[in-house]
């Protein structure tokens with residue numbers, strides 16, 4: 001539909017321009033000549049647009065699209081959720097799917113799983129694959145990735161983000177951005193900024209000091225913009241410094257567009273725009289999802305009532321708003337159009353291809369985290385194993401439907417049970433174990449699963465235990481799901497514990513059979529009161545279409561797990577900084593980040609709290625030994641690099657991948673700083689007995705802290721320690737160096 005309109009417009013326009021013969025390219029309007037530099041095309045198009053046309057292109061015309069300029073043959077812009085796959089088509093002004101039959105997608109693993117790979121190549125593969133699907137569906141803007149930092153384990157949307165550490169999230173977001181955009185599809189990095197909870201997300205005011213903002217909550221967005229080259233950013237719902245993040249002087253004008261030089265488009269979250277004056281002056285460029293007539297929520301088709309629509313046009317006409325400010329918005333939107341919709345150099349994209357299914361499985365295989373594996377319960381050896389009992393609702397429950405705007409209509413979703421059966425055949429016997437959430441629909445997409453269950457909680461446990469007693473191995477698959485107050489947009493979890501009767505089932509199974517492996521499907525940390533009685537635990541994440549196959553690959557040893565936690569699993573909620581300081585209350589409208597920079601492992605190490613599982617933790621079916629870290633020069637002049645090298649050996653019996661992690665601690669700082677902070681990581685493959693030397697280059701910027709008073713990054717001379725290891729709590733070697 002869109003292509004045809006554009007073609008007609010261009011033909012009619014070029015026909016009117018050229019006489020009988022085809023006018024040479026250079027004679028047509030500059031903006032139509034894609035051999036011209038984009039900035040020339042932007043200025044030419046802008047000069048031809050009327051005031052009304054300019055205002056038309058800076059706000060939505062439908063639920064997920066904004067207008068082009070038909071008179072000039074400039075097409076509309078089409079957006080789509082979400083970070084894990086391409087949302088099904090919707091009708092013009094609806095949230096529910098339109099019911100097309102050719103818009104099912106591959107559901108890729110959740111971004112927590114991608115972050116858990118600690119492998120930038122996986123991020124590139126992810127971006128390429130999802131970018132191809134967006135392109136094939138003719139979408140110009142992909143509403144993702146999300147990179148909000150994991151501040152509390154209760155945040156309902158942590159599953160869509162990349163963990164608690166700004167360095168990890170910064171490294172892992174860049175390839176995703178670059179590869180999506182190679183398809184001529186813009187990313188829209190979200191939610192900028194400080195949307196670290198879902199409770200009161202439209203209303204709470206985040207109270208955060210500048211040092212914390214710059215050291216923890218901005219880096220991933222900055223990397224996405226300055227290194228990734230993100231073409232659009234999505235404003236968050238919450239307030240910051242008393243202004244909504246979607247029209248926020250400090251975040252958008254001063255930092256994003258000022259300090260970082262962002263040349264793209266700031267898009268509001270859907271319903272994140274609340275007034276015209278601030279929307280005009282505080283950096284918003286493209287308004288989406290506003291509750292139109294401003295009087296009632298959700299009035300449909302009132303797109304001319306948007307804050308940047310008629311109310312803005314009125315101000316422009318009566319001279320109370322400057323056309324220069326409007327032109328900056330329009331330039332940015334035009335630039336985005338020439339990068340995407342008007343970009344004739346785009347690949348065609350592809351959808352549901354074998355390559356995309358393989359990519360999803362490969363990313364998952366590198367992201368699944370082996371948390372515990374006593375007595376080598378895992379991998380289960382299929383050449384000798386007899387009956388394998390699979391227990392738990394999450395073994396059968398589809399997880400691609402629900403959870404909010406990241407919900408998908410997957411062409412196929414291989415559940416854990418299906419994947420385990422595909423690998424182990426009829427040795428797999430299933431018992432429900434517990435009942436959790438039997439729903440299965442979102443925005444008109446239905447799973448079609450009948451999860452109804454008539455047995456009582458006690459009966460379900462008894463049946464599961466009876467089966468477990470007769471099995472060689474037991475796999476419990478539980479965790480969270482995408483229901484409200486679980487891993488779900490627009491609501492936070494109520495507590496850290498596993499919901500439903502899962503803890504009871506796990507305790508009973510541990511009693512019945514020591515060969516128990518517990519698989520947690522979640523996007524968040526959960527409490528594990530039974531941990532001492534269970535030999536093997538795996539964090540399986542939300543993996544999407546390839547869930548079952550990826551899990552089976554790891555549990556049966558076809559893939560040696562190499563994932564590492566992108567966030568801390570605290571033993572109890574109070575071990576988390578925000579909760580220890582009572583700085584998270586779902587009812588609060590003002591949320592003061594009292595823990596400051598001490599988020600995640602930074603807090604645990606500062607307070608000497610032993611987590612259940614630490615940031616960066618993840619086991620392998622083999623072992624890795626580290627040599628002594630060496631510094632090329634123990635003392636360097638301020639401003640020069642430091643290199644740290646370490647030999648790593650696979651001292652086990654099977655090939656594997658290790659994520660060698662580098663943390664830096666400032667031993668002589670004049671300000672309070674974390675014990676150590678992640679400043680490097682490298683994932684390496686090693687055959688049994690193989691040794692590789694890993695060398696890290698520590699640049700001066702990596703040693704700095706943000707001085708809020710000076711509003712700049714500061715490097716203090718003195719001694720630093722480089723910590724190298726397999727996890728934040730598994731440091732194998734350290735070396736000190738000095739900056740003169």
Ligand code: GLC
Nearest residue numbers: 081082143190269270289405
């Ligand atoms: C939602 C989400 C955002 C999503 C948008 C469009 O409210 O906050 O992540 O992309 O609206 O669905």
